[in-house]
């Protein structure tokens with residue numbers, strides 16, 4: 653399952669809560685060249701320099717990777733046990749690549765209840781106002797790309813409801829794949 657959506661919709665919080673509540677799911681941990689934000693968990697990403705990231709690209713170590721607002725982000729080839737549903741929290745460029753390599757992935761596009769709500773979340777997590785503005789502008793672009801890819805739109809009203817909705821979607825997809 654690919655969970656995409658613009659910055660500030662709470663994707664990270666939702667997927668972390670999802671795998672905590674349902675440990676039968678496997679959450680991929682991405683690599684990034686973006687510096688760690690103040691207060692951001694060490695576990696959020698594998699934080700690396702550009703050279704190390706580029707070496708891994710050259711070695712074929714990513715399932716997909718993309719550049720987003722000047723930083724590189726990539727999904728390492730997953731090491732999930734056979735049969736365990738894999739959750740990727742990636743941008744729409746990554747989602748597009750996954751469509752090319754995986755049969756019938758479940759694509760979710762998470763949206764904030766409102767732009768005000770999204771702006772508040774971006775600022776609350778420590779993005780300076782000018783960065784928050786760039787990310788909000790990028791959000792509109794991503795939303796239309798997500799719809800084009802055929803992603804299911806889920807509005808993140810509360811983490812609790814969203815976690816339950818995503819788990820229901822995964823369970824249904826797994827049942828129909830059998």
Ligand code: 5GP
Nearest residue numbers: 659682717718720725726727741742743746
């Ligand atoms: P942020 O800097 O806010 O943590 O992430 C910026 C964007 O990169 C978000 O849309 C996030 O979902 C996306 N992202 C995170 N990890 C990956 C990845 O491994 N691959 C791709 N393509 N995008 C990622």
